[in-house]
Amino acid sequence: MRDKISKIVLTTIEEFNSTYEENIPVELMESTPLYGKEGVLDSLGLVSLIVMIEQAIEDELEVSLILADEKAMSQKTSPFLKVSLLVDYICRLLEEEMAVWTDR
Numbered sequence: 001m002r003d004k005i006s007k008i009v010l011t012t013i014e015e016f017n018s019t020y021e022e023n024i025p026v027e028l029m030e031s032t033p034l035y036g037k038e039g040v041l042d043s044l045g046l047v048s049l050i051v052m053i054e055q056a057i058e059d060e061l062e063v064s065l066i067l068a069d070e071k072a073m074s075q076k077t078s079p080f081l082k083v084s085l086l087v088d089y090i091c092r093l094l095e096e097e098m099a100v101w102t103d104r
Contacts, residue, residue: 006087012056016049030084
């Protein structure tokens with residue numbers, strides 16, 4: 001599942017780069033910085049990317065996730081600093097979502 005999420009995120013970043021003319025270096029793969037001191041995104045760019053990733057996840061996996069919420073903001077290390085952290089965070093959210101559906 002992690003590989004699939006990584007592919008969704010990296011593909012979405014490529015789409016974001018062409019749509020918003022940003023230069024998020026996808027060739028770095030999961031070590032690509034997104035936000036913060038090393039990242040290339042400002043807060044508006046980050047929000048735009050997050051919305052695109054949420055939509056891509058819903059389209060590909062038919063699961064609706066909210067990535068930028070209180071839970072994300074309260075993390076000791078922001079899941080938005082680099083691609084690998086974001087992929088890990090999305091995987092955790094999906095595991096939690098699946099656990100909720102399994103318990104029903």
